[in-house]
Amino acid sequence: MATTSPSVERPRVVRSARWRRFTKGGGVELLIMVLGILAFWSFLSSVIPNPSRYLPAPLTVLFSSSDMLWKGLLPNYLGQTLFRLVLGSVLGLAIGIPFGILLGLNRTVSDIFYPILNFFQSISGIAILPIIVVWWGNSEKTVFTVILYTAMFPITFNVLAGVRSIPRIYVNMLRSLGASRLQVVRDVILPGAMPYIATGARLGIAFAWRAVIAGEMLVGKRGLGWMIFTAQDTDHTDEVILGMVMIGVIWILIDRFALRPIEADTIQRWGLVQR
Amino acid sequence: MPPKLVVQGLSHHYPDEYTGEDVHALDNVSLDVDEGVFAAVVGPSGCGKTTLLNILAGLLPYSVGHVKVDGIDVTGPGPDRGVVFQEHAILPWRTVARNIGHGLEIQGMASEERKKKVQEFVELVNLTGFEDRYPHELSGGMKQRVALARTLCADPVIMLMDEPFAAVDAQTRITLQEELNRITMATKKTTLLITHNVDEAAFLGDKCFVFTRRPGKLKATILIDIPRDRRVWKDLLHDPQFIEKRDEILTLVREEVSPHGDD
């Protein structure tokens, strides 16, 4: 008996270790919170009059999602929305990072552009939408412009702050090694501003995510925002809520599996932030 | 052989943007350093030592006087003058090996050749086994060795050092001083070290320039004729020649330190 007991015991040890990690990481509290919210939501749905119009129960929403999945609409809308997000964010990064670096490196450039940027930053993507609709109508170009516009500001401002945060001595050191301006940017400015670039990208993409949904509601064809908007028009409150839940869940997945690993691979490895 | 470094009649004023009154940091400094010589600049705090180094490095423009390295006027930073800064300036996003090879990378040396050369300097500064570590995993003394190796690896005409050991503890400092002596002896590198530590200047220097308090002028040049391979703290502490030279420098510096001790 004594010889067989370890092999019997081992799976239990592993399971309990995983369980402990889950409980230690606040997993239990989170689970209880989510269940509590779902229970409260179900309870509300059961006491209000006409719940299918005002607040359908969680299960009803779930069924509507399986229904929509069946019809192929949800994957189609989701794909459209994610495509807009990715393209808009990539463009935002491609413009925001070099622009932020230029502003950070050159006082004259930043003295000229900073007030202008600050002015436009206060006009949200939704506020510029009407004028863009006037120019380009109800087109894909209009949606992208709004996403790009929204993503660009947090990225540019963060990169600018990142470049300014780099110790002067690193630049001096590199110049003493005979580096050209381009080499200084490549070897010092870009990696040195990395923690700020990561923050800017995360903020920019988060803002862009909101802009995609809002833009789709007002101008787009298809997409998650459009789905929510038309569902409301046709009194499909379950689909409205489904859309909202998808927005939140997808953001958490993007953050967890795309944005955070990038940080862990660079700035944490270099010891630039403490975890 | 003409000297590797020549400074002639160098003066420097910092303009003060707020009061309009400027700070006179250096006054008519002339000095030279021959090939293979280890020179040390000592002087009280605020006498203009860092100013001198920044001018030599080409990081601070000067208008009065001349600075020549290898016969060429200094007009900006360049790889002929390798600098070891007080705050080591090791890049946190590069491993030890990539920091040490950075100068060669900038010069465009092929990767194979560079790796061989980097390994040579990793061994010279006793960092074998740490090649792939990131700076935040190193002690202060080790970071300073990386900075030293990076500068020497790029093979400058002259190495300039600004208080390189000021930030490490006393014990590490002694070890690093002995290693710096061994390494500069092995590489025969012409060096100018800036320090306010008289012991350090006398221990390392073949030639010590003593500066007055601000505005910094060259007060005296002390030659220390102790063979480099004899410079080990254990022996030098009781060496009458070393003690005599060190005390001579100490007296000269003491005269300059302000009686209020506020400088």
Ligand SMILES: Nc1ncnc2c1ncn2[C@@H]1O[C@H](COP(=O)(O)OP(=O)(O)OP(=O)(O)O)[C@@H](O)[C@H]1O
């Ligand atoms: N950028 C600057 N603008 C104005 N004054 C300056 C500037 N840098 C240094 N000074 C002044 O010039 C003088 C010389 O400074 P420097 O840093 O060269 O001294 P130091 O000998 O290196 O001193 P320490 O031993 O404390 O490092 C000081 O009085 C200092 O206040």
Ligand SMILES: [Mg+2]
């Ligand atoms: Mg100084």
